[in-house]
Amino acid sequence: SVWPPVDAVVVDVGGVYERLAGVGLEYGPVFQGVRAAWRRGDEVFAEVALGEEQWAEAGRFGLHPALFDAALHMAGVGPEDEEPGPARLPFAWTGVSLCATGATELRVRLSPSGAEGISVLLADPDGVPVASVDSLVGRPVAAEQLTASSQLMFTVEWDRVATEGMQGAASQVQWAMIGSDDLGLTAALETAGQDVVTGPEPAALAGSPDVVLVTCASDPDSGAQDLPSTTRHLAHRALGVVRVWLGEERFAGSRLVVVTRGAVAAVSGEGVPDVAAAAVWGLVRSAQAEHPDRFVLVDVDDVSVSSGVLRAALGCGEPQVAVRSGKVLVPRLARAVAPAV
Template sequence: MFAEVALGEEQRAEAGRFGLHPALFDAALHMAGVGPEDEEPGPARLPFAWTGVSLYATGATELRVRLSPSGAEGISVLLADTDGVPVASVDALVGRPVAAEQLTASSQLTKDSLFTVEWDRVPTEGMQGAASQVQWAMVGSDDLGLTATLEAAGQDVVSGPELATLAGSPDVVLVTCASESDSGAQDLPSATRHLAHRALRVVREWLGEERFAGSRLVVVTRGAVAAV
């Protein structure tokens, strides 16, 4: 089977972000479900096993597609640009049949997910006296102004550029992981990776220091999840 597929105008500008734009690749694979008009329709098939996947060029916005049988149940895929230059190929793609009821059941399960976000209100009774006994520490830059807030509440806060530079074992150690602007990166994906790597590095160092066994590490962020 031969076909031609192309990205919509609104998607062409972002084609360079991908090795092969997922919408373009998806459109090419949809042709595998097209058959003769007199052919009895069967159950939907979802991609299951991929063999011999190769990418030869990036940034394509239009493709010429060739699909042909591969083995008893698979198809081979050859994708080329409008000049016939190869873009990508798949030696064999095998699909597994799935009933419509299975797809419906899957969507229902996601609505009853075990993963939820809950905000618990912390009781304030009796906390003022306990707070005066807390030893606070700030690691790295204080992007959110936490030190000033704590000091205004009468708390003493020590600080250090890294966990290793902190003296003793503070009760609470604060680390900010606030936004892409705090990371110094120029774009959101790079900023996200930078902040995630920073948080991971701090957690690894924390777990490797036995003197923090009785302390609490608090990673403070903003704008991550709306508190509703």
């Protein structure tokens, strides 16, 4: 509450961000929040603030990330006559407490904590506590490493795969559908002459079908107000089916195909209309990582899925597939291109 701190020496912050850039930490305008600083022995004090453009969004966070990040910047800046060491990135946090939300300005105290850490105390302009960290330990990283990592950013792109000859690969299989078929997959298969066994749950199926389909899609009329409950319902439903599937030895040679609609953005400009089903994708992807070749994820659009396209989607051998306008797409890593500024 006493500010500036008693017996503290003023630190010139005019070149703070140039010095940080010199060790590889380049901050954009939103993150350049240090306004003033002082030193008192091993302690560092600072004033940090958000720009006016960010004030309106501060209430969206417990503590705005740009403001919290700025509170740590003076930890990496030594005296001007001292040769700067390597950048240190946060590694281990201990004893983090949040006392107040929506801050746009902070008073900061950074002091040593243990052999390698610092403690962080944050207060508002009246000295009222906002947050504290008992210990934050950083790890050194060379500027060359930071530069190299910025050039190795990747994103996911969905590429079309040729499906000629793949329909036959999945045509002579035993099909089954569990639960309600909200996407009309059973009708598409039966129209093409495929026999489909149905049952409410995997345990209700006789024998060991080659492919078992289960749909996980939200009711398009449910509305955004039911999103949390719908997400829980679909995720719990999928988790229950996955657990039963893995617990039945007779399904060891079968594939469980989880079909969603609008749960991933697979083409340019496309959104994710079924956010609840997107959670199912995250859950099943985890199961795929632990149990390869046991699960397939297929996301469809509003176009009716034909039997041939469904068989082709399974015949391509990919664990994750999107069907858009009758075309089969699969995810691939691609080098990210920074947008022009």
